[in-house]
Amino acid sequence: MSREFIATRVATLKPSGIRKFFDIVATMDDVISLGIGEPDFTTPEPILEAGIEAIRNGETHYTSNAGIYELREAIAELLEEKYQVCYNPVDEVVVTVGVSEALYLALTAVINPGEEIIIPTPCFVSYQAEVILAGGVPVEVPGSMENNFQPEPGLIEAAITPQTKAIFIGFPNNPTGAVATRETLLEISRIAEEHDLFVISDEIYDSLVYGVEHVCFASLPGMKERTITLGGFSKSYAMTGWRVGYAAAPADILGGLVRIHQYTVMSAPTMSQLAALAAVKHGADYVEEMRLKYDRRRKLIVSRLNAIGLETFMPQGAFYAFPKIKCTGLDDVLFAKNLLREERVAVVPGSAFGAGGDGFVRCSYATRYKEIEKALDRIESFVKRCS
């Protein structure tokens, strides 16, 4: 063929480093996967029942573009109750196909061609890709273990150019488990105000924090007006397969997101929206039960990894540990490949998560306690052989 039919920005996009590993894992037996970023729990019973009932009741049609009003209202109430930030369910909340779609909507709505988006890294693999797909330029600002993987306001400010449009933060963080402190977020809010920047805040793990507070960025003084808050159901309520999330923002901005949403997906799946409504109304105790289990696994994995000799920061949110593997003499990709081949444990190389991730691997502890124990025994044998 003489012409390139696929658009350059798509052709040059790197495939997700996570997917590559899962493709290998899928061909192997007896693998313990610490690779997957999704709860091992099945969706709690009342939420399942609400979804089944919705189907049986014939809730099989489109909903309004922005989502079922009662669900938007419940999301707005939840955000007000938890963070004292007020969104009007009429025109400031849209229900999306997971936070994945919300990310796409937010970036597509905000970015003009060539505008730069500052992203503290390591971060969720989709952020840079979505910025590129929306025609923007991702500018990575790496964090460090020495600074507890906090976003670094000084580096963020230094990365600002006349093309900078927004700062894109994701805390509690995938892959490090860091939770941004109020102090750090206040610094970022000062930068946003002084340089007139927009902020996109992915707070999908907001309910999964351990002994620290999660600060909703939009709840900081003056920030609601310049922030899109992204939140979801996949992680807290163990609802990855239902594909529901949301974006909340001031009406003039949210209107832009809804326009894209209505032309791309129309509305999020109806039965999933009704299940999500049940999650907001009846899910809190189940979230707490799962959070306590994650916390127990977190303590196990972090203490064992450190004892094995892989220095590991104590994560305060989400369900990931992010050990430093440099002492093995391997880089993170080789570490993950060899560990998988020799010990049948899947982890994800840290470099998949952007600048600052190389030399680390991500271990998800959204896996049964006994399996984590077994995986740690195997990692121990592997590390012993390396040294």
Ligand SMILES: Cc1ncc(COP(=O)(O)O)c(C=O)c1O
């Ligand atoms: C930080 C972060 N944001 C967004 C997503 C996407 O989640 P959803 O299932 O809601 O599309 C993930 C999934 O791993 C994530 O880790």
